[in-house]
Amino acid sequence: MDQAVPTRDLPADWRDLFALTKPRVMTLVVFTGLCGLLAAPAPMHPVLAFTAVLCIALGAGGAGALNMWYEADLDAKMKRTAKRPLPGGRLSPETAFQFAVGLCLGSVVLMDLATNHLAAGILAFSIFFYAIIYTAWLKRRTPQNIVIGGAAGAFPPLIGWVAATGSIDLLPVLLFSLIFLWTPPHFWALSLFVKSDYAAAGVPMLPVTNGVEHTRKQIALYTLPMAAVAIAPWPLGLTGPLYGVLATVLSAVFLLLSLRVLANKSTDPATMGPERALFKFSILYLFALFGALVVDRFL
Structure with a gap:
């Protein structure tokens, strides 16, 4: 260092x-x-x-x-x-x-x-x-x-x-897995529109080492298991329908936004609106899911 x-x-x-x-x-x-x-x-x-x-x-x-x-x-x-x-x-x-x-x-x-x-x-x-x-x-x-x-x-x-x-227990392990799988698409969305910063600092973030298109594909791919883990507590009987329905809806929106990122062909940070939208929504996504989990458990 x-x-x-x-x-x-x-x-x-x-x-x-x-x-x-x-x-x-x-x-x-x-x-x-x-x-x-x-x-x-x-x-x-x-x-x-x-x-x-x-x-x-x-x-x-x-x-x-x-x-x-x-x-x-x-x-x-x-x-x-x-x-x-x-x-x-x-x-x-x-x-x-x-x-x-x-x-x-x-x-x-x-x-x-x-x-x-x-x-x-x-x-x-x-x-x-x-x-x-x-x-x-x-x-x-x-x-x-x-x-x-x-x-x-x-x-x-x-x-x-x-x-x-x-x-x-199983539920906290699933919560751990959810954040673990959420982290790559969350940070890669950010790294796409601040790629030049990471490149200047010599940090091997995915867009710098593997390119923008590859990063967009990885965001979409990681979103699928993340959504599955987010919804899993409901069919496993660990949460009620309030959490399950909200997790399903929010995960569908997350997937839609990740597909918009995948469809974006621009490499100019100024035109990376889908990436910024996904990054901002990913924060709301996690707050909403965990908040719903607590409300669901008390209900």
């Missing part, structure tokens, strides 16, 4: 430290973790439930901060990330690293004390997977970085469920 990023000798602003945690990404992580906890059949004391979700947030924030610390040199080369705290020179690498490690260790220890060893162990592994397997190993080496690395973001609902129950 090249840490030759200019910094100013100034005290760290709390907003810069908060930005290190990738708050937009953390929002989805915390929401899916909370939904996994609420969907579990074992009710938790509100204080312990809040603590478990807080640990998921702290662990995700710490992993995100480690990612930003390690990738400061890449972020400096991309327009959409050049103003982040490290490439922007507002934080030193040492401060960022210490902050990240503190969040990661604190989240795992607190999760272990508040819930159970299994939940803490999965949280620790998810942090390791994102920071080491994805960030340090996969991202700069293979266009399959998002495919394999997507597992890191798929752990929160499983962690939430295990924090409540102390065990791993």
Whole structure:
């Protein structure tokens, strides 16, 4: 890793430290973790439930901060990330690293004390997977970085469920699989219209290494098993019709948008409206599915 990023000798602003945690990404992580906890059949004391979700947030924030610390040199080369705290020179690498490690260790220890060893162990592994397997190993080496690395973001609902129950069951495994399969089409849709950024930074994202047309085909292909896994809890009797119908409708829309992406022949980011539409909808898709899961379970 090249840490030759200019910094100013100034005290760290709390907003810069908060930005290190990738708050937009953390929002989805915390929401899916909370939904996994609420969907579990074992009710938790509100204080312990809040603590478990807080640990998921702290662990995700710490992993995100480690990612930003390690990738400061890449972020400096991309327009959409050049103003982040490290490439922007507002934080030193040492401060960022210490902050990240503190969040990661604190989240795992607190999760272990508040819930159970299994939940803490999965949280620790998810942090390791994102920071080491994805960030340090996969991202700069293979266009399959998002495919394999997507597992890191798929752990929160499983962690939430295990924090409540102390065990791993079929439904949280399906939720893990859903996010795992959702991640490639979600990020590849983004990478299609910011391809030049990844190319400039030397990141081997799929559109850079295999071309735009191949990436569009992969988005459509991954959407099929993702939709199947999203709908699966209903016929398996793990959820009711409210979730099942909504999952079916939303997955059909996702598939339609992915086919529009496949049909688009443009390589100009300015005319990649279908890709932008799919990227935006993919975020709504996951929020809506997990929200419906919780409502369905309470009903």
